[in-house]
Amino acid sequence: MNPATRRRLIDGPAGRLEIAWDEPAQPPRGLALIAHPHPLHGGTLDNKVAQTLARAWVSLGYLVVRPNFRGVGQSQGSYGAGLGEADDLHAALQFARDQWLPQPAELALAGFSFGGFVATRLCARLRDQGTEVAHLCLVAPAVATFEVPPLRRADAGPLASRMLVVHGESDDVVPLSAVLDWARPQAQPVLVVPGAGHFFHGLLTPLKEWVCAWHATRPA
Numbered sequence: 001m002n003p004a005t006r007r008r009l010i011d012g013p014a015g016r017l018e019i020a021w022d023e024p025a026q027p028p029r030g031l032a033l034i035a036h037p038h039p040l041h042g043g044t045l046d047n048k049v050a051q052t053l054a055r056a057w058v059s060l061g062y063l064v065v066r067p068n069f070r071g072v073g074q075s076q077g078s079y080g081a082g083l084g085e086a087d088d089l090h091a092a093l094q095f096a097r098d099q100w101l102p103q104p105a106e107l108a109l110a111g112f113s114f115g116g117f118v119a120t121r122l123c124a125r126l127r128d129q130g131t132e133v134a135h136l137c138l139v140a141p142a143v144a145t146f147e148v149p150p151l152r153r154a155d156a157g158p159l160a161s162r163m164l165v166v167h168g169e170s171d172d173v174v175p176l177s178a179v180l181d182w183a184r185p186q187a188q189p190v191l192v193v194p195g196a197g198h199f200f201h202g203l204l205t206p207l208k209e210w211v212c213a214w215h216a217t218r219p220a
Helices: 048-059 083-099 114-128 176-186 204-216
Strands: 006-012 015-022 030-035 062-067 106-112 135-139 162-168 191-193
Touching: 006 083, 015 048, 015 083, 030 048, 030 083, 030 114, 048 062, 048 106, 048 135, 048 204, 062 083, 083 114, 106 114, 114 135, 135 204, 162 176, 162 204, 191 204
Parallel strands: 030 062, 030 106, 106 135, 135 162, 162 191
Antiparallel strands: 006 015, 015 062
């Protein structure tokens, strides 16, 4: 846990919503929202992969916000099958923009496992509302158990300007084959990490470095 991380309660769609946030050393270049794994299987904003994603994005100069989804930690409400959690993530986004970044700023969404499903649902909503998402970063997205929206649709365009999918070769929760079957029709590249399991044990620092390196390859 980062000792610089701060927490507070905000108004959410199901009552109190607990958020944690981290600020970069310099004025933020944008805002990054991080979605944690499945609430019914121990997923919280303190999950190590979610924290790793937060460290990556704050090191890139983003203000990073992580909500505890409804029913987790101090957040009120009960499990919403991904639909309610997308509302929670949206509420955290709106609060952060109102409170800290009232001017338009570059937006990034990231999620791990179930959180990848939630992040893509919110990303699709924002696209349909005409809100641009600059970056969408998915780690081990739970495509085997949830209908994760396609990243690209012929009738609507991509969910975000740039998109990264990272998956472990030895993931025993979300099989790599399921992610490839989901990605193939979209021609979406997948960064496959040899030997990595679902939780990237022993590979969290490299995971942070891969996300940062991918961000650095953005067009000038």
